Amino acid sequence: xxxxxxxxxxxxxxxSAIWEDKSAEYEITPIKKCLNYTKTVAxxxxxxxxxxxxxxxxxxxxxMPIICIERPMVNPGRFKATASGLRMVEAQxxxxxxxxxxxxxxxxxEWQKAMLPSGVKGADxxxxxxxxxxxxxxxxxxxxxxxxxxxxxxxxxxxxxx
Numbered sequence: 001x002x003x004x005x006x007x008x009x010x011x012x013x014x015x016s017a018i019w020e021d022k023s024a025e026y027e028i029t030p031i032k033k034c035l036n037y038t039k040t041v042a043x044x045x046x047x048x049x050x051x052x053x054x055x056x057x058x059x060x061x062x063x064m065p066i067i068c069i070e071r072p073m074v075n076p077g078r079f080k081a082t083a084s085g086l087r088m089v090e091a092q093x094x095x096x097x098x099x100x101x102x103x104x105x106x107x108x109x110e111w112q113k114a115m116l117p118s119g120v121k122g123a124d125x126x127x128x129x130x131x132x133x134x135x136x137x138x139x140x141x142x143x144x145x146x147x148x149x150x151x152x153x154x155x156x157x158x159x160x161x162x
Contacts, residue, residue, distance in 0.1 A: 004063040007153025010070040011085050012045050016150040017059040018158050026140045026151050047091040066162045067103040111156040
């Protein structure tokens with residue numbers, strides 16, 4: 001069976017697919033704003049599971065999916081970002097289980113080491129990712145927003161023949 005590699009940037013990021021013929025798709029992860037569950041009135045972003053399930057289901061028809069989800073950052077000093085990332089990864093896992101598709105986690109450092117120039121660190125990884133993603137997949141350059149992390153994750157998996 002033919003493969004499709006799907007990279008999924010954690011958090012409110014993006015999701016991409018690359019098929020064996022090297023065609024590719026890129027989408028911003030669908031989210032919805034919801035009222036926070038804390039005492040103070042605030043809103044949080046949550047995964048829109050129905051829209052995301054539709055995207056993934058359409059991408060995997062007739063293909064064996066290999067899905068990698070970027071492992072979330074866990075840093076007690078950045079509590080809100082950590083909580084958001086952990087909420088998202090739980091929703092991502094639940095969705096993959098609902099769709100009955102296999103998935104695994106990948107550390108950002110693993111794919112970045114192979115896909116980004118050496119020495120790129122911190123905030124520079126986002127602009128490097130965007131630039132490289134646009135060069136490798138010029139037909140998607142108009143769709144790319146902020147970074148192309150999921151696209152580079154999928155390309156890394158394809159090159160490694162996961």
